[in-house]
Amino acid sequence: MPANSTGVRIVTDTTAVLPLDYVSIHSIEVVPQVVLFGEQSFLEDIELSYAEFIHRLKTSPQLPKTAAPPPDSLIEAYTRQLANTKTVISIHPSVEVSGTVRSAMTAKEYVFPDEDIRILDTRTIAGNLATMVILAEEWAANGVGADEIMDRLQAMIPRGRIYFLVATLEYLQKGGRIGGAAALVGSALQIKPVLQLKDGRVEPFEKIRTHRHALERLKGLVAEQCPRSPEAHLCIMHADALDEAQRLAGDLKSTLGFEHIPIYTLGASITTHAGPGTLAVGFFA
Numbered sequence: 438m439p440a441n442s443t444g445v446r447i448v449t450d451t452t453a454v455l456p457l458d459y460v461s462i463h464s465i466e467v468v469p470q471v472v473l474f475g476e477q478s479f480l481e482d483i484e485l486s487y488a489e490f491i492h493r494l495k496t497s498p499q500l501p502k503t504a505a506p507p508p509d510s511l512i513e514a515y516t517r518q519l520a521n522t523k524t525v526i527s528i529h530p531s532v533e534v535s536g537t538v539r540s541a542m543t544a545k546e547y548v549f550p551d552e553d554i555r556i557l558d559t560r561t562i563a564g565n566l567a568t569m570v571i572l573a574e575e576w577a578a579n580g581v582g583a584d585e586i587m588d589r590l591q592a593m594i595p596r597g598r599i600y601f602l603v604a605t606l607e608y609l610q611k612g613g614r615i616g617g618a619a620a621l622v623g624s625a626l627q628i629k630p631v632l633q634l635k636d637g638r639v640e641p642f643e644k645i646r647t648h649r650h651a652l653e654r655l656k657g658l659v660a661e662q663c664p665r666s667p668e669a670h671l672c673i674m675h676a677d678a679l680d681e682a683q684r685l686a687g688d689l690k691s692t693l694g695f696e697h698i699p700i701y702t703l704g705a706s707i708t709t710h711a712g713p714g715t716l717a718v719g720f721f722a
Contacts (some may be wrong), residue, residue, distance in 0.1 A: 442444075444521075444522045445525075445526060445577040445583050445586065446464060446465075446466070446518040446519075446521060446522045446524070446526075447464075447465045447466070447518075447525075447527075447528065447573050447577065448465070448466040448467075448468065448511070448515065448518060448525055448526070448541075449465060449468070449525055449527070449529065449547065449566070449570045450468040450469070450470060450506060450529055450537050451467055451469050451470045451481040451482055451704050451705060452470060452529070452530045452535060452537070452562050452563065452566060452704070452706055453467065453528070453530075453563070453566045453567045454564060454566070454567055454674065454701040454704050454707070455491075455564050455570065455712070456568050457482065458519070459511075459571075461499035464521070465574055466514040466517060467482075468471030468510045468511060468514050468537075469483050469506060469508045469510070470503055470505065470506060470535075470537075470697060470705075470706035471500055471503060471504040471505070471506065471507075471705075471707055472502075472503055472705045472709060473501055473502045473503065473504065474497055475497075475499060478504070479705075481704055481705050481706050482704065482705075485705060487702060487704060487705060487708075490705035491677050492710075493714075494708070494709075494713065495502045500608070500679060500709070501709050503710070504536075504706075505535055505536035505539070505540050505625070506537060506540055507540060508543040508544040508547070508548075508587045509697065511527070511540050511543075511544035511545075512544045512548050513570050513698065514688050515527075515545070515552070515554060518687075519552060522612075523537060523552075523553055524553040524554075524555070524583045525552070525553070525554045525555070526555045526577075526583060526586060527541050527555065527571055528557050528559060528564055528566070528573060529541060529558065529562045530557065530558075530561065530562040530571050531559065531562060531637030532559060532606065532638065533636075533640070534634075534638070534710075534722045535562070536563055538556060541556045541648055542556055555587055555666060556640075557581060557590055559594060559597075560594050560597060560598045560636065560637040561594070561634060561719075562599075562634065562707065563599070563717065563719065564599075564672035564673070564674045564701045564719040565597045565598075565670075565672070565709055565719040565720075565721070566671065566672040566703060567570045567672070567695075567699075568719070569590055569707070572593075573586050573590060575714065577667075581665030593721055596721040596722050597634075597719070597720075597721055597722075598660050598663075598719065598720055598721070598722055599633060599634040599718070599719045600631055600633050600642060600653075600655055600659075600717065600718050601631075601632050601633070601674070601711070601715060601717030601718070602629065602630075602631060602648070602651050602655060602715065602717070603632065603711055603712055603714065604712055604713065604715065605712055605714075606630075607629065607712065608709070608710055608711055609639060609712070618624050628645070629646065630645060630650040630651070631645060631651055631654050631655060631658070642658075652681075652685070652716070655685075655716070656685070656692065659671065659689055659693070660692050660693070662720075662722055663718075664721075664722065665693055665694060667704075669718060669720045669722075670719075671693070671695060671718070671719070671720040672699045672701060672718070672720070673686050673689070673698055673700045673701070673716075673717070673718055673719075674715075674716070674717040674719060675701075675702065675710040675715065676702070676703040676711055676712065676713050676714065676715040676716075677713040678706065678713070678715065679702070680714060682700050683700065686700055689718075703715060703717070
C-alpha cells in the first residue's frame with residue numbers, strides 16, 4: 438500500500454476498537470492486546486474473535502484476564518512501519534487502564550532510540566481513541582506533518598468525554614480497572630451508576646437507581662455537553678449489546694440532528710474489564 442502523502446505512519450492497538458475493514462484499507466498497524474483464559478493466551482482479533490470471546494466468557498468457570506502487548510509486538514509493528522517511513526506516531530490508551538504505552542516506550546528505548554517514533558498516551562480508550570487514530574491517519578494522508586498532528590491530538594485530550602453504564606461492577610472490580618468507582622462496590626444492589634473516564638481513570642459520575650433512568654441520564658449528558666458539530670465526533674460503544682446501542686444511536690440522532698453516529702464494539706480486552714452489557718458514549722466537548 439502506498440504511503441500517505443507526508444510519510445507519517447500510524448501505530449495503535451486493539452483497544453482502539455477500529456473496524457477490521459477500516460484497518461485493512463489503511464496503512465495502520467494495530468497491535469493486539471493479549472487475552473488470557475486460565476493458562477491459555479490469545480492475541481485479540483487474531484487468535485480470538487469477539488464471538489468466540491463472548492462464548493468463552495459466558496461459559497468459562499473463571500473470568501479472563503488481559504495483558505498489554507509485549508514490547509516485541511511493538512518492535513515488530515515499528516519495524517514494518519519504518520520500512521516505509523522515517524516517522525511513526527504510536528497512539529494508545531491511558532496508562533491508568535493499560536500498560537501499552539509502557540511497552541511502546543520500552544520498544545523505542547531499547548531498539549529504536551534514534552528513530553522518530555512519537556508515543557502518545559491519549560488518556561482515553563475505545564471509541565474516542567478510534568476517533569484520534571482515524572483523524573491522525575486522515576491528517577497524514579492530507580499532508581499534515583508529524584509535529585502538527587501531535588499538537589492536534591494533544592489538544593483533543595482534555596476535550597474528550599466518555600460516559601458509560603455497566604451491567605455489573607464485578608468485572609471492573611475483579612479486573613483492577615475500577616479506579617475511583619471502587620467506592621460504589623458494596624452499595625445498594627439496585628444501583629446503576631453512570632461512570633466516566635476522567636483523567637484516564639474510571640470514576641463514578643452519578644448514582645442512579647435503575648438501568649432505564651441511567652440510560653436516560655446518559656442521553657441527557659450527551660444532549661447537555663456534546664456540541665452540535667462534526668467536531669464532536671460523537672460515537673457509541675457497546676459490549677455484546679448491539680440492539681441497545683442501535684436504539685441509543687437512533688435517539689441521539691433525533692436529539693442532536695446528526696446523520697451518522699458510529700457504533701463501536703468494545704473488543705475482548707475491554708469487555709474483559711467492563712463486562713457484557715456495557716453501553717457507552719464518547720465525544721469531544
